Amino acid sequence: MPKYIFITGGVVSALGKGIAAASIGALLESKGFKVTIQKLDPYINVDPGTLSPFEHGEVYVTDDGCETDLDLGHYERFTHLKTSHVNNYTSGKIYFNVISKERKGDYLGHTVQVVPHITDEIKDAIKSAAGENDFDVVIVEVGGTVGDIEGLPFLEAIRQFRYDVGRENVLYIHLTLVPYVKSAGELKTKPTQHSVNSLRAIGIQPDILLCRADRPLPHALKKKIALHCNLDFDSVISAHDVETVYEVPLNFKQEGLDLLIEKKLGLPHRLGDLTAWEDVVNRIKNPKTEINIAVVGKYVGLKDSYKSLNEALIHGGIANEAKVNILWVNAEDIEKDGAKKHLSEAHGILVPGGFGSRGIEGKIEAIKYARENKIPFFGICLGMQCAIVELSRNLAGLKGAHSTEFEPNTEHPVIYLMERWYNPKTGNFEIRSIDSQKGGTMRLGAYPCILKEGTKAYEAYKTKEISERHRHRYEFNNKYISVLEEKGVVFSGTSPDGQLVEIIELKEHPWFLGCQFHPEFKSKPFMPHPLFRDFIRASLKAKARNSLFGLYE
Numbered sequence: 001m002p003k004y005i006f007i008t009g010g011v012v013s014a015l016g017k018g019i020a021a022a023s024i025g026a027l028l029e030s031k032g033f034k035v036t037i038q039k040l041d042p043y044i045n046v047d048p049g050t051l052s053p054f055e056h057g058e059v060y061v062t063d064d065g066c067e068t069d070l071d072l073g074h075y076e077r078f079t080h081l082k083t084s085h086v087n088n089y090t091s092g093k094i095y096f097n098v099i100s101k102e103r104k105g106d107y108l109g110h111t112v113q114v115v116p117h118i119t120d121e122i123k124d125a126i127k128s129a130a131g132e133n134d135f136d137v138v139i140v141e142v143g144g145t146v147g148d149i150e151g152l153p154f155l156e157a158i159r160q161f162r163y164d165v166g167r168e169n170v171l172y173i174h175l176t177l178v179p180y181v182k183s184a185g186e187l188k189t190k191p192t193q194h195s196v197n198s199l200r201a202i203g204i205q206p207d208i209l210l211c212r213a214d215r216p217l218p219h220a221l222k223k224k225i226a227l228h229c230n231l232d233f234d235s236v237i238s239a240h241d242v243e244t245v246y247e248v249p250l251n252f253k254q255e256g257l258d259l260l261i262e263k264k265l266g267l268p269h270r271l272g273d274l275t276a277w278e279d280v281v282n283r284i285k286n287p288k289t290e291i292n293i294a295v296v297g298k299y300v301g302l303k304d305s306y307k308s309l310n311e312a313l314i315h316g317g318i319a320n321e322a323k324v325n326i327l328w329v330n331a332e333d334i335e336k337d338g339a340k341k342h343l344s345e346a347h348g349i350l351v352p353g354g355f356g357s358r359g360i361e362g363k364i365e366a367i368k369y370a371r372e373n374k375i376p377f378f379g380i381c382l383g384m385q386c387a388i389v390e391l392s393r394n395l396a397g398l399k400g401a402h403s404t405e406f407e408p409n410t411e412h413p414v415i416y417l418m419e420r421w422y423n424p425k426t427g428n429f430e431i432r433s434i435d436s437q438k439g440g441t442m443r444l445g446a447y448p449c450i451l452k453e454g455t456k457a458y459e460a461y462k463t464k465e466i467s468e469r470h471r472h473r474y475e476f477n478n479k480y481i482s483v484l485e486e487k488g489v490v491f492s493g494t495s496p497d498g499q500l501v502e503i504i505e506l507k508e509h510p511w512f513l514g515c516q517f518h519p520e521f522k523s524k525p526f527m528p529h530p531l532f533r534d535f536i537r538a539s540l541k542a543k544a545r546n547s548l549f550g551l552y553e
């Protein structure tokens with residue numbers, strides 16, 4: 001049986017529980033333990049697929065096609081874990097399961113209640129994270145903050161869990177805030193005391209406290225927290241701010257968190273090796289050069305909306321020993337002022353995925369600017385679709401070409417809704433349901449793609465068959481392949497049956513690539529994604545070349 005670590009949050013949200021869970025995973029993995037990480041989200045949506053990125057940040061997609069919380073992105077970036085539907089449960093999903101069972105009569109006439117039926121369903125969900133696999137440790141992050149009404153069933157379930165599987169197999173870690181109060185000139189422990197009290201009131205005594213603060217916790221303060229919260233001194237960990245999130249595993253190790261977990265869970269003591277993490281942090285902190293990448297999108301200014309993209313760009317920088325400065329450009333501003341005003345400082349231009357028509361013409365304008373000025377361009381999902389529209393209109397002369405998502409009656413539907421498509425996962429031709437339902441009507445998850453040799457894509461991946469994750473409804477319309485090919489567009493990646501275009505490039509350009517999938521979901525700091533690595537490399541080259549010719553003056 002695996003050991004379980006439950007991570008709860010106190011005082012305020014957004015303290016970095018996901019990073020903490022992922023970092024603990026990284027620490028344990030560095031010692032050779034097999035780890036999985038699960039997120040329990042107390043909100044009622046069945047999954048975050050229908051949530052606005054404005055409200056909830058990025059929707060992270062797993063190989064098996066689940067739309068999940070962005071914390072799963074942290075789990076995958078920090079470890080070798082491949083998450084799936086068992087790694088993310090919401091209240092909505094739990095209640096949905098219970099209500100479906102009730103409708104089928106599975107409860108045999110009993111009254112269906114939060115305790116035990118909802119809590120039992122949560123405990124089953126927790127056990128499903130390990131499934132039949134031989135994980136040594138299952139880390140479970142409970143979303144929200146202690147004291148939230150909606151989180152109560154989850155906290156009750158994890159309390160019962162220790163009772164069910166044995167004290168020695170479960171560890172409760174509480175992530176809390178120790179704020180620095182300026183007027184007093186000191187760090188304050190009271191919010192943490194209150195938060196631990198609330199946890200104790202529902203029967204959970206935390207075993208370890210991770211104290212988030214803007215500076216390291218002094219010895220005396222740790223002692224005070226330990227005393228008030230009924231903990232050993234060494235169970236109070238200073239989780240202070242660091243320069244990069246990839247430093248957190250190193251900081252936890254320095255604080256002795258790994259030894260503490262081994263001891264408290266009765267795991268065998270192992271030394272562990274964090275040199276890969278040291279190397280990553282070293283490269284981030286000591287870059288040899290820097291570069292400006294413009295991201296032309298819609299959700300600019302919201303850090304979490306493009307979380308994986310942001311990280312993948314940093315990883316591309318790590319691979320090239322460069323610091324990547326991301327210039328977030330609102331596509332609507334380009335519509336107003338033209339591309340040059342907002343992109344003149346950019347050494348590379350990226351148009352990310354997205355939905356809805358706002359800013360579309362600005363994105364297309366940015367792509368035209370990148371093409372004409374030979375600035376490296378990377379289009380992802382909607383970004384590739386916009387590139388197709390730009391190339392069709394301005395290179396192939398197809399007037400008014402558009403995606404039917406934005407212009408249903410366009411004369412040239414270069415991007416359109418494919419109603420029937422072959423799904424290699426099921427071996428069937430599937431019919432895309434085009435009805436009013438918004439959830440679950442997209443091509444989701446990992447699909448194979450075959451690369452053409454001699455292309456930029458092949459040069460990056462150095463292999464013929466790849467697998468990448470998708471999240472979109474619309475596809476390239478194959479009717480337009482030859483007219484675009486004549487103008488120098490290269491279709492460098494397609495589905496194995498050749499029916500779906502997955503990657504496009506431009507011949508007469510230093511680096512111009514669009515992909516229908518989301519490569520950012522699979523990039524890791526110690527394994528930068530090849531497309532991001534090459535995009536940054538090409539942008540560095542463009543920076544050197546164009547400064548010579550005065551494009552940035």
Ligand code: GLN
Nearest residue numbers: 353354381382472473474
């Ligand atoms: N809106 C586009 C589609 O549904 C692109 C989606 C995306 O970029 N993820 O096909």
